[in-house]
Structure formats: structure tokens, C-alpha cells
Amino acid sequence: MSGEFVGRVSRAMLWALAAVAAGAGLMAGWPAAVGSLSGGLVSLGSFRWIARGVARASTFPAGRGLVLSALAVGARHLVLFGALAVALWSGAAHPLALLAGLSLLPPIVIALGLSAARLSE
16 A cells, blocks of 8 residues: 555545534534544544554564564554444444444545556556
């Protein structure tokens, strides 16, 4: 994953997340806005963490990179699932809005990935 692609996905995600959070806030109030923001930011954080891990893993020797990658995946899951648990446990985030925020990243990655593939041909 190139740094330029990660930057494009991040910018598109933040613009889309702002629109979704504003719409959710207008339609369902503060918990929906917080839920969509927290879900979107968790998914974007996970994406950027994975991209950084891929770039870092390519520089390690074969044996050492695998162990560090496994530890990084475990740490990423603990941190991000913990953030989701806190958002839901506190009651500040509406669960359906949180799912909407989490679901926002995959279509953006697919659309920008297909666009980049078309331009590289």
C-alpha cells in the first residue's frame, strides 16, 4: 500500500464521515453523531495501523517480521475493540450509528482502489 493511497483513503473517509455524522446528528441526535464518528474513526485508525504495519513488515528479516506482525495484530485488536467497548458501554454512542461508521470505510477503499487500478493501466 502506498502512502499516497492511504492518504487519499484517509481524506475521503474524513469527508464522508463528516457528512454521515452531521446527517446522523440531525436525524437521531447526539448519540447517533457520536456513534458514527467513533465507528468511523476506529475503522480509519485500524486501516492506517494496518498500512503502517505492512510498510514496516516489509523491512524486517523473514523470521522476525512474522513474530512482530502477530504481536501488532493482537495489540491492534485490543486497542480498537477496547475503544468500541468504551463507546458502547458509556452509552454515548448509538449502536446502529456506530455500525454505520464502521461500514463506511470498505466502500471507500474499494472505490479508490478500483480508480487507482484503472488509472495505472
